Amino acid sequence: MSSKTTILQQIRDAKPAPRRLPNLPPDPSPDPAGWEEAFREVLAASKATFVAPQNLLDYVKGSGARTIVSTVAGIDGTLDLLAIDDPLQLAGVDLAVLPARLGVAENGAMWVSEAEAVHRVLPFITQHLLLVLERKDLVGTMHEAYRRIDIAATGFGVFIAGPSKTADIEQSLVIGAHGPRSLVVCLR
Amino acid sequence: MTHARRAAKFLLDEARTDWHDASLWHVRSKRDGSISGIPEWESLRQLGSDIKDNVLSNLDAYLEEFEERATANGVIVHWATDAEEHNRIVHGILQHHGVDRIVKSKSMLTEECGLNDYLETQGVEVVDTDLGERIIQLRSEPPSHIVMPAIHLKKEEIGALFHEKLGTEPGASDPQYLTEAARQHLREKFLAARAAITGVNFAIAETGGIVVCTNEGNADMGVHLAPVQIHCMGIEKIIPRAEHLGVFTRLLARSATGQPVTIYTSHHHRPKPGGEMHVVIVDNGRTTQLGREDFRNSLKCIRCGACMNTCPIYRRSGGHSYDYTIPGPIGSILSPGIDLKKHGDLAFASTLCGSCSDVCPVKIDIHEQLYKWRQIVSAEGHLGAAKRLPLLGAGTVLRHDTLYNFVGQAARTALRLAPRAAVYHRFNAWGESRELPEIPRESFKQWYARTQNPPA
Numbered sequence: 001m002s003s004k005t006t007i008l009q010q011i012r013d014a015k016p017a018p019r020r021l022p023n024l025p026p027d028p029s030p031d032p033a034g035w036e037e038a039f040r041e042v043l044a045a046s047k048a049t050f051v052a053p054q055n056l057l058d059y060v061k062g063s064g065a066r067t068i069v070s071t072v073a074g075i076d077g078t079l080d081l082l083a084i085d086d087p088l089q090l091a092g093v094d095l096a097v098l099p100a101r102l103g104v105a106e107n108g109a110m111w112v113s114e115a116e117a118v119h120r121v122l123p124f125i126t127q128h129l130l131l132v133l134e135r136k137d138l139v140g141t142m143h144e145a146y147r148r149i150d151i152a153a154t155g156f157g158v159f160i161a162g163p164s165k166t167a168d169i170e171q172s173l174v175i176g177a178h179g180p181r182s183l184v185v186c187l188r
Numbered sequence: 189m190t191h192a193r194r195a196a197k198f199l200l201d202e203a204r205t206d207w208h209d210a211s212l213w214h215v216r217s218k219r220d221g222s223i224s225g226i227p228e229w230e231s232l233r234q235l236g237s238d239i240k241d242n243v244l245s246n247l248d249a250y251l252e253e254f255e256e257r258a259t260a261n262g263v264i265v266h267w268a269t270d271a272e273e274h275n276r277i278v279h280g281i282l283q284h285h286g287v288d289r290i291v292k293s294k295s296m297l298t299e300e301c302g303l304n305d306y307l308e309t310q311g312v313e314v315v316d317t318d319l320g321e322r323i324i325q326l327r328s329e330p331p332s333h334i335v336m337p338a339i340h341l342k343k344e345e346i347g348a349l350f351h352e353k354l355g356t357e358p359g360a361s362d363p364q365y366l367t368e369a370a371r372q373h374l375r376e377k378f379l380a381a382r383a384a385i386t387g388v389n390f391a392i393a394e395t396g397g398i399v400v401c402t403n404e405g406n407a408d409m410g411v412h413l414a415p416v417q418i419h420c421m422g423i424e425k426i427i428p429r430a431e432h433l434g435v436f437t438r439l440l441a442r443s444a445t446g447q448p449v450t451i452y453t454s455h456h457h458r459p460k461p462g463g464e465m466h467v468v469i470v471d472n473g474r475t476t477q478l479g480r481e482d483f484r485n486s487l488k489c490i491r492c493g494a495c496m497n498t499c500p501i502y503r504r505s506g507g508h509s510y511d512y513t514i515p516g517p518i519g520s521i522l523s524p525g526i527d528l529k530k531h532g533d534l535a536f537a538s539t540l541c542g543s544c545s546d547v548c549p550v551k552i553d554i555h556e557q558l559y560k561w562r563q564i565v566s567a568e569g570h571l572g573a574a575k576r577l578p579l580l581g582a583g584t585v586l587r588h589d590t591l592y593n594f595v596g597q598a599a600r601t602a603l604r605l606a607p608r609a610a611v612y613h614r615f616n617a618w619g620e621s622r623e624l625p626e627i628p629r630e631s632f633k634q635w636y637a638r639t640q641n642p643p644a
Contacts, residue, residue, distance in 0.1 A: 004255075004267040007423065007471045011248040014479030019241040024431060025231070042448055087413055088379060106225075106438075107448035120460055121412035124405045124452075142449070143434035151430050152261070152395040155458030156412075159437075162451045164405040168320035168336060170343045171211055172363035177319060178371060178378070179405025179452070 027144050035105035035138045036187070043108035043185060046162030047175050053188035056132070065094035065128065071116055072097050072132050081118045090119060096126035096180075100133045103187075104145045104159070110185070111149055113157035120156045124164070129180040131160065133187050190572075191537040195505035196621075204342075209503040211339060216497040218446025219547065225448075226438070236439050237551040239432055240488035243424070244478065250393040250426045251469065257396025258467060261458045266468045271301035274470045278303060278385065278418060279310050281466055285416050287382040289313040291374075293400070293407035294321050295387025296334055296491060297420050297470060300513045303385075315377045317406040319370050326353045332507030334514060335444050335493035340506050374406070384410030388421035389490070390436060391467070394429040397457035398467060401440060401450040408454055418466045419456065423474050424487040436490060439549035443492040477525050482560045486521045488550040495544035495554055501537050510534060517544035521557040524565065532570045535561035574617040596631050603627045 001009075040050065051059045060068065060075055069090075070077040075097045084090065098117055100110035110131050114120050123129055139145050151157055164179030175181060199205050223229045243250060255265045268274035274297075282290065290307070292298065292314055304314045304325070316325040320337035323346055324330065331337030338346070347361035356369045386407045390399040398419050400407045411417040427436065441447040459465035478484050496502045496516030507515035512523040512531055517538060523531035535558050538544075544554040565571060571579070585595050603611065604627050612619040630638070 002267070003269045003273060003471075006269055007267055007469070007475065008248045008251065010471070010475035011251075011423070011478065014475050014484075015247055016241075016245050016481070016484065019238070019245040021242040021428060022235055022238040024235070024435070025228075046447075046451070091375075091379060104449075109449050109453065119412070121409065124408045124412065141434070142437050143431070146431050146434040151392070151433070151455045152397055152457045155261075155456070155460065157455045158408070159449065159453040160451065161449050161453075164403070165451060166319045166367055166404045167445075168318070168323065168338055169346055169363040169366055170341075171214065171336075171339075172343070174364050174367040176371065177367060177404035177406070178317065178374060178409050 024143060027140070032138065032140070035140060036135065038105040039103055039108055039138060042106070043162065046108060048108065048162050048183040048185055051184050051186050053186055056186050060095065060097060060130070063095055067093050068095045068097065069093055069122065070097035071118060072099050084119065087119050087121045090122055090125050093122070093126040095128045095130060096122050097130045097132065098123060100131040101137065102145055102148055103133045103138045104142055105138055106141045107161055109145070109159035109161040111145065111157060111159055113154040115154050123158065123160060124179040126180055128182045130184045130186065133185065135187055190533045191505070191509055194509035194511065198506045198509055199504065205504055208340060208506060212497045212503045215445060219443055219494060219497065222442040222446040222448060232435060232438060233549055233551050235435050236549055237488060239427065239435060240550050243426060243428065244484060244487060247423060247426065247478070250428060251423060253393040254391055254396055254426055257394070261396050263396065263459065263465045263467055266466060268468055268470045270472050274301045274420065274468055274472065275303050275306040277468050278420070279307060279312070281416065281418060282312055282383055285383065287312070287416065289381055290383045290385060291315050291317050291377055291381040291410040291414065292385040293387070293402060293410055294318040295385065295420055296513060297387055297422050298385065299331065300472065301470070317374050317377065317410055318404060319367060322370060322374065323349065330508070330513070332515065333493060333496055334491055340508065378409045378413050381410060381414045383416040383418065384414040385418045385420065386411060388419050388425050389440070390433060391421055391426045392430055392433070393426055395457060397455055399433060400454045400456070401452065403451045405452055408452060411456070412460065415463045417459070417463065418468065420468045420470065422470055440490055440492055443494040443547065443549040473526050480525065483521060483525060483557055485552050486518065486557060488552055489518050490550060492549055494547040494549065498543045498547050500539060500541065505537070510537065517554045517558065518552070521554055521561060524561045528565065528568060529570055532561070532565040535565055600627055600629070
């Protein structure tokens with residue numbers, strides 16, 4: 001008997017009587033008035049910073065980053081992502097500028113899939129990350145977020161809610177663990 | 189050695205115990221602050237618990253659905269009945285690709301299976317990439333907490349370790365500096381690894397994908413750079429639909445560290461172009477636990493660690509005192525089912541205060557299960573004499589009204605008159621670390637009769 005058959009049979013012998021799958025509660029009434037403020041506040045608490053849309057170009061130019069990649073229209077990178085076939089070649093990226101598809105007010109999480117990142121490792125391997133999000137793509141909670149996106153539409157997608165961080169040494173917060181050392185958000 | 193003995197060792201350093209206690213209570217307090225922003229928190233917990241009830245009652249169908257969808261997505265799914273089979277499967281994948289060095293992100297399942305040791309005996313270099321995990325790996329220690337593996341260590345100890353192993357400045361203990369050193373050290377490992385292993389937070393039956401949550405980004409650095417990615421999951425990690433991630437991602441990080449969500453919530457559905465993606469589904473005793481009506485709820489656990497942070501015993505005894513992969517209250521209800529003789533004493537590593545059940549995001553009745561395990565430990569004859577004999581005596585006294593009154597009176601008199609050495613001595617295990625309250629002159633019964641009479 002295969003291990004699969006064994007495990008499934010043991011589950012059938014052991015499992016409890018059927019229990020109904022609960023319905024999820026309806027979304028809270030659509031009151032997006034406070035969303036942007038909540039979104040900004042929670043991201044600031046996670047040590048992300050913001051750049052105004054009119055300053056975006058200047059910010060990228062003035063960032064001091066030598067190797068820049070961008071998939072945001074109107075922002076030019078110094079490296080053509082489509083010309084790269086091995087993700088290891090992204091090890092020297094200083095700044096990645098990517099669109100986020102969706103933002104969640106309650107926790108600051110932003111959805112970036114491989115459609116936006118082209119290479120899955122890009123939002124992680126870059127030293128600094130800049131995400132551009134349209135105001136209209138803000139939602140209130142994670143419940144709404146998962147209704148709006150299709151997580152299986154691409155092979156990989158990630159919610160990003162700040163620069164990479166760790167508190168593994170005596171609970172001291174350190175920004176820049178393995179991923180980006182900073183996250184800048186442009187809400188437009 | 190029992191949990192109590194190992195805890196006694198931990199408690200020898202009082203200042204350190206206080207520090208450990210305060211660190212964990214700080215995390216518990218952050219959790220409280222973070223859930224206060226969610227007015228529907230209690231109904232969210234209920235929802236999480238109800239979804240997991242449905243999962244347990246339909247686990248076989250969900251796993252089959254998951255495998256079918258994952259396979260259609262180009263993922264290779266493996267099944268392992270126990271730890272040994274799991275380790276052989278993982279090694280087989282690595283062998284097939286001629287891989288002799290891998291990076292691994294945090295996975296309590298691979299700890300449970302002893303994967304690192306197994307792979308190292310097969311000549312594969314395993315590098316744990318979560319900072320806390322790397323620290324304890326360099327110290328050849330198991331994790332002491334499931335979310336914060338190195339919570340028992342001081343920065344000076346980590347500084348000394350990094351000086352020895354990574355060549356950092358002698359005496360340097362600044363967390364920022366040490367983290368930067370680990371970042372540089374591990375970046376080289378990420379770039380060189382040909383395979384990456386992660387645990388799984390959630391597997392979605394409906395889509396055939398898996399979700400991995402981290403703050404550091406280490407799981408993603410590993411998985412996206414290495415051509416071969418392997419995700420190891422226990423059978424209970426399955427959830428029915430993508431929309432249920434809304435419930436569990438809201439519960440997980442808030443309960444674990446008080447964050448509104450982990451920095452990265454990564455959804456893997458298909459291998460990268462030119463890459464391979466494997467999922468290993470592991471039983472290793474879980475179906476046995478599923479068959480135990482009183483204890484099957486323990487399989488709802490989403491591994492947030494909240495029960496550890498709140499537990500007055502865990503905070504003052506440290507994760508290593510449990511001598512099991514998953515320490516703390518949840519580990520104490522999982523481990524007796526694995527080996528009652530070895531881990532049965534963990535059912536007693538609790539005050540039964542119920543704080544663990546109160547904070548559990550999926551409402552596992554942890555303290556009630558601890559109580560039930562105690563009865564099984566006793567019935568199976570695994571109680572030590574220091575517990576068994578007094579309980580036997582107490583049982584007799586409590587069953588007989590006259591005897592109870594007499595013994596109560598005798599004890600109140602004797603304890604008031606007896607010199608301290610007659611009460612606290614080496615045969616009184618209970619009194620080793622406890623003080624009796626002030627002895628009252630009368631019993632509650634006497635007080636009640638005196639003050640409430642005549643009855644209405």
